[in-house]
Amino acid sequence: MDEARFGLKTWHRRRWCPRGFRPPWVVEDRYEWLWLYATVEPATGKSFHLYLPRLDGACFEVFLWELRKAYPSEQIVLVLDGAPGHRSGRVSWPEGIEALPLPPYSPELNPVERLFEELRAKLSNMVFTSVEAMMGTLTEALKPYWETPSALARLTGYGWWLEGTSNIET
Numbered sequence: 001m002d003e004a005r006f007g008l009k010t011w012h013r014r015r016w017c018p019r020g021f022r023p024p025w026v027v028e029d030r031y032e033w034l035w036l037y038a039t040v041e042p043a044t045g046k047s048f049h050l051y052l053p054r055l056d057g058a059c060f061e062v063f064l065w066e067l068r069k070a071y072p073s074e075q076i077v078l079v080l081d082g083a084p085g086h087r088s089g090r091v092s093w094p095e096g097i098e099a100l101p102l103p104p105y106s107p108e109l110n111p112v113e114r115l116f117e118e119l120r121a122k123l124s125n126m127v128f129t130s131v132e133a134m135m136g137t138l139t140e141a142l143k144p145y146w147e148t149p150s151a152l153a154r155l156t157g158y159g160w161w162l163e164g165t166s167n168i169e170t
Contacts, residue, residue, distance in 0.1 A: 001040075001078040002107075003055055004116040006138055007033025008128055032131050036119075036138065037063040039078065042111045042157040043165065045149030049142060051135060057088035068094035079110055111156035115145070118155065 008031070035055050039048045048070050052059040067076065076097045080086045082104055093099075107113050122141040128134035145152040 001038065001080055002110050002112045002116070003035045003037045003060075003083070004119070005033050005035055005055070006119070006123065006134060007031070007131065008134065034131055034135060035059070036116075038112050038115060039067060040112045040115060040152060040156045042153060042161050045145070045151065045153035045156075047115075047145060047149070047152055055083070055085060057085045057091045060085045060088075061091045064091070064094055064097060068097060081107065081110065111158060111161060114156050115152065 035052050037050045037052055037059070041047070048067050050063050050066055052062060074096070077100050078097060079100050079102060081102050085091070086099065086101075102109050119138060119141050123134070123137060126137065128137065145155075
């Protein structure tokens with residue numbers, strides 16, 4: 001589980017341009033964004049996503065309760081980074097969801113980061129007129145993973161992750 005900020009400020013990636021010409025870069029100067037909270041189950045590709053306005057304990061708690069509603073009977077272990085909102089003592093955790101903290105400064109251990117990398121690549125070099133327009137494009141970029149969970153499993157299912165979790169007794 002992790003969160004990623006997406007907004008009107010886009011990421012620039014390499015672009016093809018004829019020799020002798022500079023590639024055009026369109027830039028948006030407004031600072032508006034939203035946060036995509038996401039969970040991924042690397043073995044199956046099941047995922048849960050929620051757009052929220054901030055990265056804080058209150059929004060994280062909303063995410064936890066919505067996740068519980070989506071998977072009411074499953075035992076859930078969330079792999080979390082050390083974000084302050086995750087550690088807030090004011091966050092009420094639903095029954096059946098447990099936290100498994102990652103070591104500090106180790107985002108490469110979190111499978112959902114691969115999904116965020118793909119989404120940022122798909123949205124790079126684009127300019128949006130509003131956060132709603134960007135959210136629509138982001139939702140379209142997520143659709144293939146919802147429709148074909150095996151594609152998300154291939155993207156996030158590191159061999160060491162799958163081997164490690166297969167040894168856990170349920």
